[in-house]
Amino acid sequence: MTEDDGMDDDLLTIGTFAARARLSAKALRLYDRLGLLSPAHVDEATGYRYYRAGQVERARLVAMLRQLDMPLARIAEVVAADGPKAADRLAAYWADVEARVAGQRTLVEYLRGRLSGRSSEMYGKFVVETVDVPEQVVISETRHVLAGELPAWIGASLGRLESAARECGGVTAAPFVVYHSEVSMESDGPAESCVPVADEAAARAWVDKHGRTAGMKVRVEPVRRMACTRITKAQVAHPQIMAAFEAVEEWIAREGLEQAGPCREVYFADWDAAGAEDPVCDVAFPVS
Known part of the structure; x- marks a missing residue:
């Protein structure tokens, strides 16, 4: 038996599950290692991983959250929450991101002023x-x-x-x-x-x-x-x-x-x- 062979009607091999989740088997192994998405069953003899169809949505959610550069600890908080609580945790993370980007945008403008020789112009605004x-x-x-x-x-x-x-x-x-x-x-x-x-x-x-x-x-x-x-x-x-x-x-x-x-x-x-x-x-x- 290979890791891509089916085990029974309820479990999906990592290859089949990866195709349904539109992810690579490598990504699924990474999520398992990080504790974000564990297989429903691991064969003790072969080490092959098997998943249930109901885990597809969680796998896709983890992948999308990682595209937001969300830290692993916060991804775990989101996927562990239910409904509105998960949405609230995502909103809180994104508010932090926007605040950080706003600060970085302001810093860029400040540095552009210095690097372009407009420091005296900036200083002139202060009495x-x-x-x-x-x-x-x-x-x-x-x-x-x-x-x-x-x-x-x-x-x-x-x-x-x-x-x-x-x-x-x-x-x-x-x-x-x-x-x-x-x-x-x-x-x-x-x-x-x-x-x-x-x-x-x-x-x-x-x-x-x-x-x-x-x-x-x-x-x-x-x-x-x-x-x-x-x-x-x-x-x-x-x-x-x-x-x-x-x-x-x-x-x-x-x-x-x-x-x-x-x-x-x-x-x-x-x-x-x-x-x-x-x-x-x-x-x-x-x-x-």
Whole structure:
């Protein structure tokens, strides 16, 4: 008997099943190995695989999902679900794909501007000014984090710090995030979320009691002169925000100033309530 010979009326050889599913036997063996579509029966003596006709639809579904470059784990979730749940999981995956492609499209436009020598045109869209920031006591949380993880971490860490600040005299100024080193897809900072608080002694007591295991600390931010530009919620997204940082750096050099510390993002608005075109953040560099 060969692997393409029939076993009985209910089971199909891999060759017959592959023809009905419009797939190759090689693809079916791969799906079996990946745990996405197992044969209904494997002959112990020969190792030949046999399938049921009812598995054809699943085989075709797996093949189409793979054409979407869907990761194997998510394919398994879709094919294991029933009806509407499977459709919902496909929709969720495709929403992630579209968000990623939108970000890549924006990055391409940004890079085209740089490579074509239109950087000055991009920078000209940002108004840069200097402001004096008084000394501040801050409670902070520092984390090594990659760019893809950054938005979620910023929101979560500032939430934790603002909650702690309620026991430290309250929040006295806009929260901010300091980048002590580059954060990108390959470089993980670190970044430091900071919330200014009113009572230094209470903040230090709170951190000693609750915050050390979470990497929180209290420090005093000195008086600083900041060069900054204000951006909208839409512009906070990567890579739009890169143009804002570069615009401030270019302005600092043009004005003959020196950078006097790590760059930061100052979040002065209610993020959840803000619309895409509402100002929410200052991109800032300490200068001297």
